[in-house]
Amino acid sequence: MNLTHSTMRGSVKIVAVGNLDLIARGRPAEFRHRGLTLATRPTAMAALLEVGRDPDSIVLVPTNLNDMPLTEFVDILHSLAHVPVIAGIVPGCSAQAVSELFDHGISSTVALPTSPGRLADAVRASRTPEQTEELVIEVGNLTLDDARHRVTWFEKEVTLAPKNFEILRFMLVAHPRVIPLQELMKHVGDNPQNRAVRARVAIGRLRAAFSDAEPRHDTPIETVHRIGYRLRL
Amino acid sequence: MIDRAGEKIESIVPHEGPGVRINARPADGFLPDEPRGILQCENVDVYYGSFRAVTGVDLKFGLHEITALIGPSGCGKSTLLRSLNRMNDLVDGARVEGRVLFDGEDIYGSKVDAIEVRRRIGMVFQKPNPFPKSIYDNIAYGPRVTGMRVDSMDDLVEEALTKAALWGEVKDKLKQSAYSLSGGQQQRLCIARTIAVKPDVILMDEPCSALDPIATVRIEDLMHELRREYTIVIVTHNMQQAARVADRTAFFTAFADEGTGDRTGVLVEFGKTTQIFEHPTDQRTEDYISGRFG
Numbered sequence: 001m002n003l004t005h006s007t008m009r010g011s012v013k014i015v016a017v018g019n020l021d022l023i024a025r026g027r028p029a030e031f032r033h034r035g036l037t038l039a040t041r042p043t044a045m046a047a048l049l050e051v052g053r054d055p056d057s058i059v060l061v062p063t064n065l066n067d068m069p070l071t072e073f074v075d076i077l078h079s080l081a082h083v084p085v086i087a088g089i090v091p092g093c094s095a096q097a098v099s100e101l102f103d104h105g106i107s108s109t110v111a112l113p114t115s116p117g118r119l120a121d122a123v124r125a126s127r128t129p130e131q132t133e134e135l136v137i138e139v140g141n142l143t144l145d146d147a148r149h150r151v152t153w154f155e156k157e158v159t160l161a162p163k164n165f166e167i168l169r170f171m172l173v174a175h176p177r178v179i180p181l182q183e184l185m186k187h188v189g190d191n192p193q194n195r196a197v198r199a200r201v202a203i204g205r206l207r208a209a210f211s212d213a214e215p216r217h218d219t220p221i222e223t224v225h226r227i228g229y230r231l232r233l
Numbered sequence: 234m235i236d237r238a239g240e241k242i243e244s245i246v247p248h249e250g251p252g253v254r255i256n257a258r259p260a261d262g263f264l265p266d267e268p269r270g271i272l273q274c275e276n277v278d279v280y281y282g283s284f285r286a287v288t289g290v291d292l293k294f295g296l297h298e299i300t301a302l303i304g305p306s307g308c309g310k311s312t313l314l315r316s317l318n319r320m321n322d323l324v325d326g327a328r329v330e331g332r333v334l335f336d337g338e339d340i341y342g343s344k345v346d347a348i349e350v351r352r353r354i355g356m357v358f359q360k361p362n363p364f365p366k367s368i369y370d371n372i373a374y375g376p377r378v379t380g381m382r383v384d385s386m387d388d389l390v391e392e393a394l395t396k397a398a399l400w401g402e403v404k405d406k407l408k409q410s411a412y413s414l415s416g417g418q419q420q421r422l423c424i425a426r427t428i429a430v431k432p433d434v435i436l437m438d439e440p441c442s443a444l445d446p447i448a449t450v451r452i453e454d455l456m457h458e459l460r461r462e463y464t465i466v467i468v469t470h471n472m473q474q475a476a477r478v479a480d481r482t483a484f485f486t487a488f489a490d491e492g493t494g495d496r497t498g499v500l501v502e503f504g505k506t507t508q509i510f511e512h513p514t515d516q517r518t519e520d521y522i523s524g525r526f527g
């Protein structure tokens with residue numbers, strides 16, 4: 001395998017900075033099978049040039065990026081290239097550093113080196129719902145039908161207000177990642193006031209809707225104490 | 234308008250005790266890490282007969298701050314609130330242990346006049362409860378029965394209604410029955426009635442839960458105004474309301490006592506409202522604020 005400059009073909013192109021060995025585990029066919037094209041570039045600058053050629057790509061940046069400050073690179077990617085950025089977490093990276101990256105607008109994270117499956121999850125989580133082609137998302141016993149605005153849980157209909165539907169859709173697209181409160185707060189509408197409480201209350205409303213629909217099952221929303229929430233499906 | 238900032242607060246013990254000068258909260262927006270408590274619970278337990286409804290509460294209510302009490306039903310929020318102005322004295326079998334200090338003095342002290350405590354620490358209830366009298370008489374009632382020295386009752390009525398943001402709506406119909414007002418207006422009337430006797434602290438037990446959203450916003454705006462002059466403690470089930478109005482929030486829950494099986498309320502966490510909703514330190518707080526309530 002060519003280690004410094006390699007491309008695996010699929011329909012979503014991911015430009016990763018660094019050495020392929022440190023970024024991904026798995027055969028090219030597995031990535032292709034997940035619909036991913038993984039292109040690695042040795043430096044941040046080379047990756048930026050690649051993104052310039054292909055503005056529909058997604059950038060994967062390892063947290064130990066060494067040729068420029070990480071948050072600065074993330075800012076450049078957002079302001080110049082307008083592409084989603086996934087942070088590749090390398091061992092030893094602090095939770096605070098990750099939360100800082102979310103403040104700089106990264107859209108998801110994945111632990112490095114990543115398997116094709118986890119990378120595909122991170123890519124799904126990094127796309128805004130509008131970009132998601134699937135109209136019906138189905139994970140475990142939960143289905144969300146975007147076009148009909150319908151959610152079912154163990155085949156029971158879950159009644160949700162539009163705002164809470166949006167939040168659930170966002171959580172589902174991000175599944176199985178833990179969504180930090182700070183990130184959830186970006187999805188509670190435009191009003192900048194009291195976002196934290198609105199995010200918490202939305203989670204409470206979702207839980208209530210799930211348990212009203214199907215009281216025999218625990219609601220699928222799990223609290224990750226002091227961090228955020230995730231769907232357990 | 235009287236600015237009570239920096240004013241001398243009279244002792245609640247009649248004819249005794251040097252009043253202490255307390256400075257108002259500094260410029261808007263600044264909230265000290267620790268509340269400058271004007272009202273304070275020290276290891277407070279409240280019993281109804283042998284049933285311990287609340288236990289071990291240590292809490293400081295900051296001067297010119299709004300403090301919200303939140304928590305699941307039955308955790309003792311109303312019970313604790315009523316213990317802050319001796320309203321529990323009126324409930325058969327109710328008993329308070331520990332100390333509730335108002336401006337450094339225990340309100341349950343033997344020399345303390347409970348009526349005076351309730352004048353200085355007023356209470357507004359969940360359901361607006363005006364008297365079956367005129368709007369004017371509702372306001373004048375408190376000053377009259379407490380024998381307040383009043384130069385002009387008309388001025389006092391106007392001042393209280395103005396502070397409660399009701400004057401404009403009622404100034405031409407002061408002689409009409411208080412029952413002719415809408416629910417939201419009645420609640421503002423009750424706030425005006427509380428203000429009329431010149432309290433320092435206003436306790437509010439779910440003051441908006443019987444009101445529509447527009448009336449609720451008016452009361453919340455009013456609370457922000459009132460905070461300049463008064464210290465406010467509000468019980469609410471609505472967490473968004475706590476986030477909108479309160480400087481600090483205290484979260485209570487109830488635990489089952491192993492011996493008696495009683496469900497007794499405890500204070501779990503107290504802090505600045507933003508901290509409670511963004512970074513609660515106790516898992517029970519986090520579970521509650523994103524639980525099925527709210």
Ligand SMILES: Nc1ncnc2c1ncn2[C@@H]1O[C@H](COP(=O)(O)OP(=O)(O)OP(=O)(O)O)[C@@H](O)[C@H]1O
Binds near residue numbers: 284304308313324496
């Ligand atoms: N007068 C009373 N006599 C006996 N028990 C009482 C009395 N008032 C309240 N209790 C009990 O004390 C406990 C606390 O009640 P309290 O009304 O203070 O709770 P709360 O937190 O205000 O609840 P809610 O949110 O439903 O208003 C409950 O178990 C209640 O049944």
Ligand SMILES: [Mg+2]
Binds near residue numbers: 310311312438
């Ligand atoms: Mg109550």
